[in-house]
Amino acid sequence: MQNPTQWLSSSLSFLSSTPSLFKDPKPKPIIYTLLILSLFSILLILSLTSSTPSPTHTRPDPFLYPTHQTHRIIYDQDKTTPPPPSIAYLISGSKGDSGRILRLLSATYHPLNHYLLHLDPSASHSDRENLALVVQKNRVFKAAQNVHVMGKPDFVYTKGSSPVSFTLHAASIFLRLSVKWDWFVSLSADSYPLVTQDDLLHIMSFLPKDMNFVNHSSYIGWKELRKLKPIIVDPGLYLSEGTDMFYATQKRDLPSAYRLFTGSSFSILSRNFMEFCILGVDNLPRILLMYFSNTPSSLSSYFPTVLCNSRQFNRTVINQDLLYSIYDSHRNDLRSLNSTDFDNMLHSGAAFARKFEPDDPVLDLIDQKILDRSPGSVVPGGWCLGEPGNNTCLTWGDASILRPGTGSQRLEKAIVELLLNGTFRSHQCI
Template sequence: MHQHQQSPLPPSYTPNATATTALPKDHSKTTLYIILATSFFSLLFILSLPSTSSSSQSLITTGRDPVLFPNRPISRTEIPSGPTSPSIAYLISGSAGDSARILRLLFASYHPRNHYLLHLDLSAPQTERDRLAVTVQSVPIFRAAQNVDVIGKSDYAYPRGSSTISSTLHGASILLRLSSNWDWFISLNAGDYPLVTQDDLLHILSYLPKDLNFVNHTSYIGWKESKRLKPIIVDTGLYLLEKHEIFYATQKRELPNAFRLFSGSSFAILTRSFLEFCILGTDNLPRTLLMYFANMPYSFTNYFPTVLCNSDQFKSTVINNNLQYVAFNKSLSTKPHLVSSEEFDAMIQSAAAFATQFQFDDPVLDRIDQEILKRNPGKVVPGGWCLDEPGNGTCSVWGDADILRPGPGAKRLEKCIVELLSDDRYRSHQCLDE
């Protein structure tokens, strides 16, 4: 296991944002332009910094366990029995005291074909980060597959600022460097949990085009115009190594006329090609929007939907569903609440692949492990690559990682995807013009 020394880039999961203060009313527009320009170039500088230490290169040169990844000679006469299994890159983030939650989420979402990057922000002490890396290194399957890494140096990110965008993009850039064969990117925080096994998810994704992006989005602005789109903030998580306040300016910005704004949620399933489009700088659109959102509150929920729906290359790839279950308060439909055991049936019937807002070690997580994932405490989810006796649940005997054994979760997810891709619903819900 290798710890990657990351440049000062904020992570995508933080504690509650701190109190806000207003800038003096006599600040001129020139000051605002300086703030906007400084924020933009700081984002670009952060994303351009080296992501990993030299020790990470050993992941590329050291061979993985041949039992899990056997060498298959290419045969021109062999008839393929099914589609090639895809691979998912996961960024799993947490804050101080979240090591146990991150590990549980890692075990629950683990598959040897995938790639995992674990991220504890700067509110967590370095000793906790080191313990997390040592624990990961002690798990035999992680060592054999060489697909779990821990970021050694992190920074702050504020959910209300743009530092969360830079943190997510930076995590994705590390995963792009670590592996050249993953197809989709998913960013999870310590409060998330899967509702299907990875065999279920990979099986369904193997039958889909690898250019589909699952992103909740809408062009309806409504109340967000005055509360989230016009205010100007200074996100200190982009510049400082210590936790400071987010500042609100007294001036407001005008809405753009060069592109349309879209809002969504903080969770999405994004393709590798789209992440490369955002990170490698082959087009001006991602950089332009990065500059626009650099000083906007809650910009992380707006950035990816806006880039996707304003890009001629990617707007036809958007599915208006992120496959995540969120429990909303009935009185406040825009504010999610913690998932409880009473919502277990509704959560499973939603056919979502993930759910969010779980408390630490909530009993509903144990029920998901037992009834849905068939996972024993402290163990990974059994899959087709696991050759132990049925019901053993230890996966101490390994087989080919390309073998998938989907279960009931795949049938639920298949039904959901078929409905989403039906012609009338797919097109009518894509990059809405409301």
Template sequence: MQNSGAAAAPPQQQPQQQQQNQWPSILTSKPIFSTLFTLRDPKPNNKPTLLLYTFLAISLLSITFIFSLSTSSSSSSGPHSGPDPFLFPAHHAHNHRIIYDSNKANPPPPSIAYLISGSRADSARILRLLHATFHPLNQYLLHLDPSASHADRERVALTVQSNPIFKAAQNVHVMGKPDFAYQKGSSPVSLALHAASILIRLNLKWDWFVCLSADAYPLVTQDDLLHIMSFLPKEMNFVNHSSYIGWKESRRLRPIIVDPGLYLAEGTEMFYATQKRDLPSAFRVFTGSSFSILTRSFMEFCILGADNLPRLLLMYFANTPSSLSNYFPSVLCNSRQFNRTVINQNLLYAIYDDRHISDPRPLNSSDFDDMVRSGAAFARKLQPDDPVLDLIDEKLLGRSPGSVVPGGWCLGEPGNSTCLTWGDASILRPGSGSQRLEKAIVKLLSNGTFRSHQCV
């Protein structure tokens, strides 16, 4: 477990560091050098002493050589090359190593960076969502906004720190200083950019960025998702978008608001100005969904700001209601660098109706069959502890309560201890979820118009 600040060194590396700290005393040991100098000019009347020094020198050099071999081999071994030595010292001591013959025909699996965020009383939902989406190749950043209690924040941190799987993988982080995120304001955009910058600083080896709120849940395993995504170009951005504004012009674009989450330490009501503004003419406004799957290169484009477009649009949408559903589609479609990388599908199952225009209606067990047939990778909006969550765990994910979803990297006995023995994290075992997702993406790509013509 790591906060956004300084991270503690993993426990399994401490013995190695202590061993490395002993090297100077071994290499500069006085008897070795005095022995070598004695050998250069031996006295004829000290043959027993010379033999003794020679024997000691050879012995010490042999020990030093053995230490160097053990140190280099331990430092070069990967964290997931077999049963984790920190979790299972007995397995490591008896040299229970497993040799894998990976399928060279399949491309290497990608990595996904997840932001899992929640609010008051969402600690249990965040932890359940973490277990349902966990994979050693991914990166995770957990966030509870300031409205959550100290007990909830402490529960999340202690659970991550005490879980042997999360502790060994070292890919689950908890944001130390939380951000306010008003869903109707622009602060969710600030949170997404802040989280992406933290994940980029922690690890650059991820390919897509996904923001999951506490009311979302996966419909496929991570092995299913990573398997399908490994065959897709890594420059694809999955974003629902449209240049047709319609009713959103009067409700989301022309009103002027002030989001208190950007400047106040405590939550207050949203401030609406009496004036309204015209639509911009310097760029086109696109609207879409607050959920999207974005590439790391695009997130770096928004954060680093080498082009002024992301900053320009950020300043415009800072005073616009529901900025998250407008900001990323507008940046993508107004950028010549990325407007040909947009897929008009976000792989999310959600239901909007006349009563739920701006926010999807809650899902329940009666929607389960439609969720499965949709081929979507995620779904929202799901209520806390709704029976449909247990149904998804049982029928789609194969997850037992309190455990992570088993994948190709899990080699233990069936049950809660399945993933306590590790294999190669790059070995994927996709199931029926990958077939549903593949069918949905093939249908999306086969119509010849999968790239957004609205952006171009």
């Protein structure tokens, strides 16, 4: 079957080689021109709307899928265990963050998940290309073909509405890339996991797929004057380079058609909810997107407000984002974590932590004590049974078989306490 371009070219050649089909004894240049243009337009539309063949996948790396049975271990699936879910990870960074992104990718990697890597415009195009080449050359990532690099970056401010626009853009890319993911998680380069993916997927497999982990509160307090009433213009929406945020002198009243909620910028959102925000027929997400487009801290307010004002999703919210962080009120920012925080992180039951300085020794401690990850390699689990230091997973297991460790017990305890302490419903959208 010809592709659309070949079909269009052959069709035009046919038209030019058979003038007798359209030739009038009395030439009418205008009608003839309009007819040719109409046919060309129809062929062009058909070529653009015709279904394109699915991309051909390269054969899996033989070192990852060895044919010898002695190198491959298959476990019988426990019939009582639900199938593992899939998580769509957005990992983003800035100039000089390529190494941190790759380390975070290795620490959170699992063949069932999907990954989108993003370097903002402050990084050079060559940095973006090098990141893509490293991913392409990695045998583990190449085998599952589930890691993608965003070629055209989005400019994202820490304040303003550009973070919401970027998050929705990335989620829409995931919806186009694959239908097989259940939760969406956005991680910055200064984040790191506190459990293995086998731990996380094991616990998430027992939860309803529409559950959303979002810190939220309708108590606005001081945020009313500093984060909700001010009117700003986010240059990240229309400029390619960073400039100062523009603040208007006017203030606006709080809305009365819906209730505002605030929370943290990190959340674990269900696929159903992301489809509601991007593809849903309900107009609420777009109304709130327009309202928050000119507010200073839209990312920490947009998703909680959409969730809690929607009858479809306001009962799916867990008032906990499973992120360990320490807020520094003096700096009005998160405090950098270090080795002195390790025990607290370990016993918090959180799935992720933020923020970390580049190559801080506490990251090596997490790799050794929690993830069992060797430098430059992925985290072993039910799918990768190689020896420590073997970053090619010469012994390949079944990706659908999870081997959770002690991290799953800590995470399970934290979630059970959230659901069974009698305050789960009373803390929903209050």
